[in-house]
Amino acid sequence: MNAFDAFFQDAPAAVDVPAVRRDWQALNGAYNVNQWLLPLPPWAKRPYEHAGGEAWRLLQTDLAQNDSESPMCIYLHAPFCSSKCGFCDCYSFKLGARQREHIQQYVDRLCYELCLWSALGSLKRRPIASVHLGGGTPTFLGAAALEQLADCCKAHFNITPTTEWALESNSTALTPEVIDAMHRIGYRRLHLGVQTLQDPVRSTIGRRRSAADMLQKIETTLALGWVVSVDLICGLPGQTLAGFIAGLQALLAAGIDGVSLYELLIYPQNYKWARRHGLTERGHESNFWMFVAGAHLLEAHGLRKNLFNHWAGARDANVYFTFPQRGEDLLAVGTIADGVFGDYHYRHPRYTPYMETALFGAPGLQGGLRRNPLEERVKPLATPVLSGRLSAEIARAIEAQSGLVTRWQAFGLLRADAAGGFWLTPSGSWFAGNMVAEVTAALAEPQPA
Ligand SMILES: C[S@@+](CC[C@H](N)C(=O)[O-])C[C@H]1O[C@@H](n2cnc3c(N)ncnc32)[C@H](O)[C@@H]1O
Numbered sequence: 001m002n003a004f005d006a007f008f009q010d011a012p013a014a015v016d017v018p019a020v021r022r023d024w025q026a027l028n029g030a031y032n033v034n035q036w037l038l039p040l041p042p043w044a045k046r047p048y049e050h051a052g053g054e055a056w057r058l059l060q061t062d063l064a065q066n067d068s069e070s071p072m073c074i075y076l077h078a079p080f081c082s083s084k085c086g087f088c089d090c091y092s093f094k095l096g097a098r099q100r101e102h103i104q105q106y107v108d109r110l111c112y113e114l115c116l117w118s119a120l121g122s123l124k125r126r127p128i129a130s131v132h133l134g135g136g137t138p139t140f141l142g143a144a145a146l147e148q149l150a151d152c153c154k155a156h157f158n159i160t161p162t163t164e165w166a167l168e169s170n171s172t173a174l175t176p177e178v179i180d181a182m183h184r185i186g187y188r189r190l191h192l193g194v195q196t197l198q199d200p201v202r203s204t205i206g207r208r209r210s211a212a213d214m215l216q217k218i219e220t221t222l223a224l225g226w227v228v229s230v231d232l233i234c235g236l237p238g239q240t241l242a243g244f245i246a247g248l249q250a251l252l253a254a255g256i257d258g259v260s261l262y263e264l265l266i267y268p269q270n271y272k273w274a275r276r277h278g279l280t281e282r283g284h285e286s287n288f289w290m291f292v293a294g295a296h297l298l299e300a301h302g303l304r305k306n307l308f309n310h311w312a313g314a315r316d317a318n319v320y321f322t323f324p325q326r327g328e329d330l331l332a333v334g335t336i337a338d339g340v341f342g343d344y345h346y347r348h349p350r351y352t353p354y355m356e357t358a359l360f361g362a363p364g365l366q367g368g369l370r371r372n373p374l375e376e377r378v379k380p381l382a383t384p385v386l387s388g389r390l391s392a393e394i395a396r397a398i399e400a401q402s403g404l405v406t407r408w409q410a411f412g413l414l415r416a417d418a419a420g421g422f423w424l425t426p427s428g429s430w431f432a433g434n435m436v437a438e439v440t441a442a443l444a445e446p447q448p449a
Pocket residue numbers: 087088089090134135136137168169170171192193194195231232233262263264265266270
C-alpha cells in the first residue's frame with residue numbers, strides 16, 4: 001500500500017478522500033510539498049536600508065507630509081506567556097521575577113510609543129479599522145494592563161464605533177475576569193490558540209487545559225457576541241487524521257467563525273523539542289494531506305478564505321490580517337512588531353533592546369526599508385494571491401505578465417469561480433508563498449522591448 005492510501009486507510013467519513021487524492025495527484029511533481037515557502041515581508045528578504053533612528057526620522061518626515069484621512073490598523077505586541085511551549089515558534093517568553101513590575105514597564109512603554117506616533121501628521125485623525133493585540137499571550141497582561149492600553153488607544157487615536165477590537169489568547173489565560181474586562185473595553189474578536197482538541201496531544205505539547213475547557217471558553221465568548229477564530233496546527237506529535245477531523249467538527253458544531261490552519265514549523269528555537277518527538281526526520285506529506293483534508297471540510301461547511309490559510313464564515317472579516325487587501329497602513333508597536341506606511345516597512349527589535357531604546361522621544365525601531373521597484377510591481381498581484389482569491393481582472397493581469405494562472409490551474413492550485421475569478425484551492429493555500437515567489441521571478445525577468 002502506498003503512503004497516501006495508508007494515511008487515509010481509516011479516514012473518517014467526513015473526509016473527502018477523492019478530492020484530496022485529486023489535489024495530490026494534480027501537483028504532479030511540479031510542486032513539492034516538502035519545499036513550500038512562507039510568504040515573507042521585504043525586511044525578511046533583504047537587509048534594512050536604514051537603522052532604527054534613521055528609519056524613525058524618515059517616517060516622521062513622510063508622515064508629516066501625509067494628510068491622509070484613510071483608515072489604518074493598529075497592532076500591539078505583547079511577548080509574555082506564563083510558560084514557553086516547546087512547539088512554539090512565536091517571539092514570546094516567560095518572565096522571571098517581578099512579573100507585574102515588568103508588565104507595567106512594558107505597557108507604559110507601549111503607551112509612550114503610541115503617544116509618539118499619534119503626534120505625526122494625520123495619524124491621530126485617521127479612523128482605526130482594527131486594534132489587534134497579538135503575542136505571545138496578550139491576555140497574560142491581565143485586566144488592568146489591557147484596560148490601560150485600550151484607554152491609551154482611545155485617547156490618542158480615532159477609535160470609531162466600527163473599530164474591531166481583537167486579541168489573541170489561549171484557554172489558560174482567558175479567565176472569567178479577563179473575559180469580563182475585554183468585553184467591557186470593547187473587544188469583540190478572539191483569536192484562540194486551540195492548536196488541537198486531541199487531549200493526549202494537548203498534554204504532549206504542554207497545554208494545561210482540556211479540549212472540553214477550550215470548547216466551554218468558545219461557548220462563553222460566542223454567547224457574548226464575539227467573533228471567535230481558532231488556530232489549529234497540522235503535524236503535532238501523536239496527532240491523527242481522525243482526531244484532527246473530529247476537532248474541526250467539534251469546533252464547527254460549537255459555531256466558531258473562522259479557522260487558521262498552520263503546518264507545524266520547525267525552527268532553531270523549537271528544533272530540540274521537535275527532535276525529541278521524532279519530527280525532524282519526517283517529510284511534510286502527511287501534514288499536507290491533513291491540511292488539505294481539513295480545508296475541504298471547512299469549504300464544505302461554507303467557510304471561505306479571506307487569507308490564504310484562514311477560512312471564514314459570514315461574520316468573520318478578519319480585519320487586522322486583511323489590511324493589505326484594503327490598501328490600509330499598519331501602525332505596529334512593541335517588540336518585533338512590524339508595520340507599514342505607504343511603501344515604507346519598519347520593524348522593532350526584541351525585548352531588551354526595545355526596553356532600552358523606546359524612550360527619550362523614539363519608538364525604539366530596529367530598522368526600516370522602502371519597497372523597491374520590483375516589490376512595488378509585485379504587490380498588487382501578490383496581495384490578492386495571499387488573500388486566497390483573484391478577481392477576474394487580477395487573474396488577467398497575472399496571466400498577461402507571467403502566464404502563471406494557466407500553470408496554477410493545471411497543477412490544481414487555483415479553481416475558477418462563477419464570477420470569472422479564481423479561488424486558491426487547498427493546495428494553493430499550502431503553496432501561496434511559492435506562488436508569490438513565482439510572480440516575483442516572472443516580473444523580475446527583463447520585459448521584451
Ligand atoms: C502568537 S501565537 C499565540 C498563541 C497563544 N499564545 C496560544 O498559546 O495559543 C499564534 C499562533 O501561531 C501558531 N504557532 C505557534 N507555533 C507554531 C509553529 N511552530 N508552527 C506553526 N504554527 C505555530 C499557533 O497556532 C498559535 O496559535
